[in-house]
Amino acid sequence: MNARPPGGAARALALVLLVAALAWAAILFGAVRQQPGWEGWVSGLFGGGFMALLIAAAGAWGVLFTLRRANRPAAGPPQLFLAEGELAQVLAELEEVRERTKQQIHAGALWRIPVCVVGVIALWVLGQTGDDPPDVFDLILFMGGAVLAGYAWAAWALSEAYRRLYKARVLPKIAADFGALTWRHAQPPLDEYRRHRLFPDWDSAHAEDEIHGEYRGLPLSIIELKLIRGSGKNRRTVFNGLAAAVTLPRGLSGTTVVVPDKGMFGNLAERMRGGPCQPVRLEDPVFEKAYEVYASDQISARALLTPAFMARFMALAESGRFGAPAALIQDNRLIMALAATHGRNLFEPPSYRKPAAGREALTQLHDDIEAVLRAADAVIDLDQAARLQPR
Amino acid sequence: MNLVVLIAIGVVVVALYVWYATIVTRRNKVAEALSGIDVQLSQRHELIPNILAIAKRFLAHEQGLLADIARLRTTGQERIGATDPAAIAEKFAAENQLSAGLGRLFAVAEGYPELKSDAVMVRAQATYQEVETNVAAARRFYNASVTDLRNACQIFPGQLVAALAGVGQLPPFFEAPAEHRGAVNAADHL
Numbered sequence: 001m002n003a004r005p006p007g008g009a010a011r012a013l014a015l016v017l018l019v020a021a022l023a024w025a026a027i028l029f030g031a032v033r034q035q036p037g038w039e040g041w042v043s044g045l046f047g048g049g050f051m052a053l054l055i056a057a058a059g060a061w062g063v064l065f066t067l068r069r070a071n072r073p074a075a076g077p078p079q080l081f082l083a084e085g086e087l088a089q090v091l092a093e094l095e096e097v098r099e100r101t102k103q104q105i106h107a108g109a110l111w112r113i114p115v116c117v118v119g120v121i122a123l124w125v126l127g128q129t130g131d132d133p134p135d136v137f138d139l140i141l142f143m144g145g146a147v148l149a150g151y152a153w154a155a156w157a158l159s160e161a162y163r164r165l166y167k168a169r170v171l172p173k174i175a176a177d178f179g180a181l182t183w184r185h186a187q188p189p190l191d192e193y194r195r196h197r198l199f200p201d202w203d204s205a206h207a208e209d210e211i212h213g214e215y216r217g218l219p220l221s222i223i224e225l226k227l228i229r230g231s232g233k234n235r236r237t238v239f240n241g242l243a244a245a246v247t248l249p250r251g252l253s254g255t256t257v258v259v260p261d262k263g264m265f266g267n268l269a270e271r272m273r274g275g276p277c278q279p280v281r282l283e284d285p286v287f288e289k290a291y292e293v294y295a296s297d298q299i300s301a302r303a304l305l306t307p308a309f310m311a312r313f314m315a316l317a318e319s320g321r322f323g324a325p326a327a328l329i330q331d332n333r334l335i336m337a338l339a340a341t342h343g344r345n346l347f348e349p350p351s352y353r354k355p356a357a358g359r360e361a362l363t364q365l366h367d368d369i370e371a372v373l374r375a376a377d378a379v380i381d382l383d384q385a386a387r388l389q390p391r
Numbered sequence: 392m393n394l395v396v397l398i399a400i401g402v403v404v405v406a407l408y409v410w411y412a413t414i415v416t417r418r419n420k421v422a423e424a425l426s427g428i429d430v431q432l433s434q435r436h437e438l439i440p441n442i443l444a445i446a447k448r449f450l451a452h453e454q455g456l457l458a459d460i461a462r463l464r465t466t467g468q469e470r471i472g473a474t475d476p477a478a479i480a481e482k483f484a485a486e487n488q489l490s491a492g493l494g495r496l497f498a499v500a501e502g503y504p505e506l507k508s509d510a511v512m513v514r515a516q517a518t519y520q521e522v523e524t525n526v527a528a529a530r531r532f533y534n535a536s537v538t539d540l541r542n543a544c545q546i547f548p549g550q551l552v553a554a555l556a557g558v559g560q561l562p563p564f565f566e567a568p569a570e571h572r573g574a575v576n577a578a579d580h581l
Contacts, residue, residue: 251521281535299427302528 009063015114016059019121023143024052026121027136030128047136055143066106087173094166094356101162101352105155113150120146159352166349166356167209174365178373181213183347186223188243196257196277198328198337200238202227209347211369215376219247222372224346225337241322241339242372244379248332252304254297256280258313258327261292284310290317290324304329304383312382322375336379346372407552414549414556417540421562424533425479428565429471431526432486436471438522439464439493442515446496449506453499460496463489480563487568490526493519494568530565537562 031044120142127134134142171183186207193199205227212221227239255277277294280301287310295301317324323339346368350361443457450457467489470482497516500506507513541561544553553559 251525281539283531283535298424298532299431299525299529302531303525306524306527 009066012063012110013060015110016063017056019059019114019117020052020055022118022121023055023139024048026125027051027139029125030133030136033128034133051136051139087170090169090173091357094169097165098162098352098356101158105158105352108154108158109151112154113147116146116150116153117143162352163349167347170349170362171209171347171365171369174362175211175213175369177366178369179213179215181211181215181220181369184210184212186210186225188223188225192328192330192335193243196255196328198257198259198326198335199227200229202229202238203231204228211372215373216380218249218380220376221245222376224372239337239339241337242375243335243337244372244375245333245335246376246379246383248334248383250304250332250383252329252332253300254295254331256293256295256297256301256304256327256329258291258293258305258329260324260326261290280305282310283307287314290314301329304334309382316378316382321378334379334383336375336382338375338378407548410543410548411552411556414540414543414552414558417536417543418556418558420536421533421540422474424529424536425474425562428526428529428533431522431529432467433471434522435486435489435519435526436464436468438515438519439489442493442496442512442519445509445512445515446500446506449503449509450496450499453496456492456496456499460489460492463492476560476562483563483565487566490523490568527567530567534564537564 025048027048028041028044031047032040034040035043121139124134124139124142167183168185175181175183186209188205188207188210190205205225207223207225210221210223214220222245223243225239225241225243226237229236229238257277276296278296278298280293280295280298282288282293282302282305284307291313293301293305313325313327316322320341321338322341325339326337328335328337347365349365350356350358354361439460443461446453446457463485467482467485470478470485473479473482497519500512540558543549544558544561
């Protein structure tokens with residue numbers, strides 16, 4: 001066994017000692033500044049020395065802990081996903097990228113953390129010249145924050161790059177297991193959503209993932225979408241869920257919008273806004289009460305919204321799988337907005353700290369795609385089953 | 392006192408005018424819905440010669456049924472564009488008979504595997520389904536418009552204003568054919 005610590009660890013220990021010395025000097029400066037004379041020197045020397053010892057001990061423990069953890073044999077074999085073919089190759093490549101990312105983050109953290117800590121010490125010293133100088137406990141608090149900030153600074157960009165790469169490489173392969181489907185960075189038609197008021201007004205939209213391709217013989221696109229209104233304390237989520245678009249094998253024309261009922265005044269305001277779509281009065285009183293329908297072509301709207309379609313639409317809303325759905329139909333393209341009943345983000349890849357081929361993460365991604373395809377099934381069945389029912 | 396009477400008369404006149412305007416709007420809506428039905432029925436009529444041409448090749452024993460459908464199509468086509476309520480009612484009755492005839496034809500076709508699997512017939516049947524869905528949608532739009540017009544004409548003072556608005560005899564409903572009146576099975580939707 002090598003008796004000397006590796007180069008990186010030796011540098012880290014040296015930096016820890018340097019930071020401890022700086023903290024000592026800073027506290028001494030602060031003490032003398034607040035209590036000029038021998039009392040300030042004594043309390044600064046002892047208090048600063050104690051703090052420097054604490055920092056050195058904690059830092060040394062941190063370095064040794066990291067070192068031992070890196071060299072420690074695994075308690076058991078990691079739970080890996082037994083991939084085959086292209087996916088196995090992709091996962092092997094990603095594992096290499098992950099190792100490289102981890103090393104780059106550690107290397108970056110080695111100088112970014114001390115820089116942040118030194119910066120905080122400098123600020124603390126600067127604060128001693130003010131009217132309300134911060135005390136030693138503030139310094140401890142700031143230094144803890146600086147360690148976290150330094151690590152985040154080192155990790156943020158690299159872990160994001162790894163996360164994006166993982167999604168771009170792995171998700172298309174998993175999606176392909178379900179048929180002619182793939183994954184891509186989402187391109188939601190936000191202008192269409194806004195123009196037809198499919199959702200309540202929003203200020204910012206977040207859409208990262210889209211599963212698209214052909215499913216059950218129909219062109220399909222499912223986007224995970226989050227719409228936010230306001231900012232700061234007034235920030236609220238107006239929609240969080242899936243926007244599933246299917247091109248139906250129909251001869252529909254024009255635009256039809258189905259949105260949850262907004263009450264008497266809300267509906268009136270909606271009608272006052274005008275536009276090419278006129279209200280559609282449907283025969284089903286329960287549906288009429290729960291939803292408002294606007295269409296540019298009254299006949300085409302009713303060709304889709306058959307009594308069976310309406311019954312199925314309401315059954316979908318009452319199933320508890322999604323919140324109250326809304327729909328936008330443009331010619332043959334049906335877009336359903338299905339609000340999620342859970343708060344979890346879908347399609348989240350594993351962290352760079354976990355193996356690329358981790359079974360749990362890959363199973364979760366597989367399950368996520370399966371879940372959105374169940375939503376697609378619900379949308380496709382909405383039309384197909386409705387067409388088998390009496391008109 | 393005179394002012395009160397004048398205001399009351401003004402209110403009545405305005406109310407009658409609003410009612411009159413509502414009836415005219417709804418009458419026009421019925422005319423729009425009726426023309427929508429005619430468009431869909433024309434599409435149905437255009438499709439029938441193709442269906443009959445394919446069916447004739449396989450259904451030698453069903454010539455009577457095919458002739459009936461051809462005759463009903465001619466009758467229906469003659470009534471496209473009718474605006475007189477009596478003629479509209481006749482048109483709807485003829486179209487329902489035609490729909491029933493076509494339904495019988497497709498039911499008979501089930502017993503002829505060669506016809507049923509013929510690619511042109513499969514395509515024609517899919518198009519027919521689409522056209523029938525649109526006919527049903529147009530019928531629902533029309534019936535909703537007729538209901539609105541009837542409500543406006545039959546609720547007081549609608550009876551007084553209807554004649555002024557050019558609504559004499561009220562247009563008939565377009566009843567769905569019997570085979571389309573089955574109930575929606577809610578269990579299938581859960």
